[in-house]
Amino acid sequence: MSVAQRTGRGIAVEDLGGIREWVRLCRDQWGTLPSWPFHQLGRHLAYKARRAGVPFLEVDAAYTSQRCPRCGHTERANRPDRDNFQCRRCGLAGPADVVAGVNVRDRARSAWVFVTAPAPSP
16 A cells, blocks of 8 residues: 555456356365455455555456456466466466456556546536
8 A cells, every 4th residue: 555655556456246156166165265355355455545545446357367468368278277377379478366467457557547537528
């Protein structure tokens, strides 16, 4: 929060509403999923950002870890395993979480343009 304040930037996170319905878990994780407070985390971040005067956005989480931020190619095969990303079109490779973070940032930047655009004059 302090970095966002100091640099004049905002905070963006994936909207994780409904994650319990679409996430796939290993059998040993089934008991822990109901205790994950995703909604509570998002609300807490929004509250803290508002208090600090930092812009906060939740963006659509769809395909953020399967979409290439360089060329835009989206395919399940771009994620050969849980931890890695490798674009089948342009070859961009890296940690899947980092790629997803770049996509979240880019979606937030696009959304911010609409949030801060001046209202059209009548």
